Amino acid sequence: TSAQIGVTGLAVMGRNLARNFARNGYTVAVHNRTSSRTKALVEEFGHEGDFIGTETAEEFVAALERPRRLVIMVKAGEPTDAVIQEFAPLLEPGDMIIDGGNAHFADTRRRERELRERHGIHFVGMGVSGGEEGALHGPSIMPGGPRESYDSLGPMLEKISAKAADGAPCVTHVGPDGAGHFVKMVHNGIEYADMQLIGEAYQLLRDVAGYSPAEIAEIFRTWNTGRLDSYLIEITAEVLSHVDAATGKPFVDVVVDQAEQKGTGRWTVQIALDLGVPVSGIAEAVFARSLSGHAKLREASQGLAGPKAAPLGKEEAAAFADRVEQALYASKIVSYTQGFHEIAAGSEEYGWDIDLGAVSSIWRGGCIIRAAFLDRIRAAYDARADLPSLLSDETFAREIADAQDDWREVLIAATRQGVPTPGFAAALAYYDALRASRLPAALTQGQRDFFGAHTYRRVDREGAFHTLWGGDRSEVSA
Ligand code: 6PG
Numbered sequence: 001t002s003a004q005i006g007v008t009g010l011a012v013m014g015r016n017l018a019r020n021f022a023r024n025g026y027t028v029a030v031h032n033r034t035s036s037r038t039k040a041l042v043e044e045f046g047h048e049g050d051f052i053g054t055e056t057a058e059e060f061v062a063a064l065e066r067p068r069r070l071v072i073m074v075k076a077g078e079p080t081d082a083v084i085q086e087f088a089p090l091l092e093p094g095d096m097i098i099d100g101g102n103a104h105f106a107d108t109r110r111r112e113r114e115l116r117e118r119h120g121i122h123f124v125g126m127g128v129s130g131g132e133e134g135a136l137h138g139p140s141i142m143p144g145g146p147r148e149s150y151d152s153l154g155p156m157l158e159k160i161s162a163k164a165a166d167g168a169p170c171v172t173h174v175g176p177d178g179a180g181h182f183v184k185m186v187h188n189g190i191e192y193a194d195m196q197l198i199g200e201a202y203q204l205l206r207d208v209a210g211y212s213p214a215e216i217a218e219i220f221r222t223w224n225t226g227r228l229d230s231y232l233i234e235i236t237a238e239v240l241s242h243v244d245a246a247t248g249k250p251f252v253d254v255v256v257d258q259a260e261q262k263g264t265g266r267w268t269v270q271i272a273l274d275l276g277v278p279v280s281g282i283a284e285a286v287f288a289r290s291l292s293g294h295a296k297l298r299e300a301s302q303g304l305a306g307p308k309a310a311p312l313g314k315e316e317a318a319a320f321a322d323r324v325e326q327a328l329y330a331s332k333i334v335s336y337t338q339g340f341h342e343i344a345a346g347s348e349e350y351g352w353d354i355d356l357g358a359v360s361s362i363w364r365g366g367c368i369i370r371a372a373f374l375d376r377i378r379a380a381y382d383a384r385a386d387l388p389s390l391l392s393d394e395t396f397a398r399e400i401a402d403a404q405d406d407w408r409e410v411l412i413a414a415t416r417q418g419v420p421t422p423g424f425a426a427a428l429a430y431y432d433a434l435r436a437s438r439l440p441a442a443l444t445q446g447q448r449d450f451f452g453a454h455t456y457r458r459v460d461r462e463g464a465f466h467t468l469w470g471g472d473r474s475e476v477s478a
Pocket of ligand 1: 261
């Protein structure tokens with residue numbers, strides 16, 4: 001017998017993905033650099049389906065039916081290149097190497113081109129979201145690579161993927177070469193922003209409204225029955241209601257408050273800077289994590305003065321919590337607006353032709369940012385595929401209009417109490433800047449022309465102009 005799919009790299013993500021394929025009836029060849037892991041997988045989970053345990057790269061490749069489908073689940077970066085170099089010479093034209101790690105899309109573009117040109121191999125950079133549980137029970141899958149590879153691989157991915165509430169599989173061919181990993185990257189950027197906004201909501205409920213973590217957990221549980229219904233809100237309630245066994249304190253109070261990151265959020269911002277896309281909410285989320293990690297700097301700043309405002313009384317707390325829900329929801333609309341803008345810009349830059357409605361559709365299940373909200377984004381793109389921005393959708397625009405007074409009030413309270421809310425504030429600034437009829441960018445242009453003769457355009461005439469600032473201040477055509 002031969003295997004329909006192979007998985008090499010059997011750390012937890014690779015192992016769970018292999019089990020998912022096997023549980024769905026596929027024969028799966030498995031391989032790992034140290035073969036003890038391969039043996040352990042077959043021993044422990046062999047009863048779940050058909051595995052072919054292999055020791056050498058040659059055995060692994062020989063176990064696969066043609067065209068071969070070989071999934072690599074190793075660390076992004078050099079380990080991925082090393083595995084590709086090991087296997088590529090053993091493969092034939094038309095075989096597929098599928099990278100399910102969190103690779104940088106630029107690496108994926110390079111690998112796709114090299115493998116195509118040198119070996120005729122189809123390289124599929126595949127974003128996989130949902131953590132360990134998702135990999136096993138159904139992740140959201142974002143494959144890029146050549147279209148024809150999806151014809152052969154797609155049906156298998158559709159089987160193992162998460163299903164949205166309407167039954168649709170959470171996988172689609174995102175676009176050629178690096179499109180899948182690009183979309184996974186932005187997914188993670190949005191994940192960072194969502195987490196930051198939830199963190200700000202939590203801090204406000206605690207410091208301004210005076211709620212305990214357990215009470216805040218209940219508030220999040222209530223929110224989770226409404227329009228904020230999402231995996232991240234759900235797990236936030238779980239984390240906040242958890243009590244540390246050793247001390248009896250709320251778990252959240254015994255965890256060191258320094259957030260780590262592995263890089264995908266940072267990439268989202270770096271690439272957005274290159275593409276000129278304002279993803280201020282995602283950027284604030286990344287910066288908030290790095291600020292939290294500057295332990296010495298924070299220690300040195302403990303004596304800095306803060307405001308003297310008193311927290312709210314108990315009677316006002318519940319109304320404030322409702323306002324925070326509005327602020328969180330409005331800020332969330334803005335983060336997704338920014339994230340989808342980045343995907344649209346990447347698609348344009350690299351000629352990927354990404355269907356934004358399809359992206360929102362495959363994020364409805366399986367992934368970390370899965371949420372009822374994604375159905376609304378899907379509906380917005382269904383109603384108008386060429387939507388210039390999510391904020392141009394009537395429903396979202398109306399919801400923000402309804403939320404904005406509370407959103408502003410929450411930021412006023414945060415400012416008055418000295419609670420940092422960079423995510424809420426950046427989102428509101430983006431919203432206000434977009435709807436402004438005039439921006440101080442005109443003044444920026446004047447300054448640039450003053451000190452560097454960088455020229456400016458006029459509102460009333462075509463062309464580029466320069467004012468003779470050092471002379472008689474007359475205007476010349478540049
Ligand atoms: C997912 C997650 C996952 C990601 C971590 C990164 O979609 O399953 O996005 O792929 O690697 O969540 O998190 P950090 O950068 O916070 O470590």
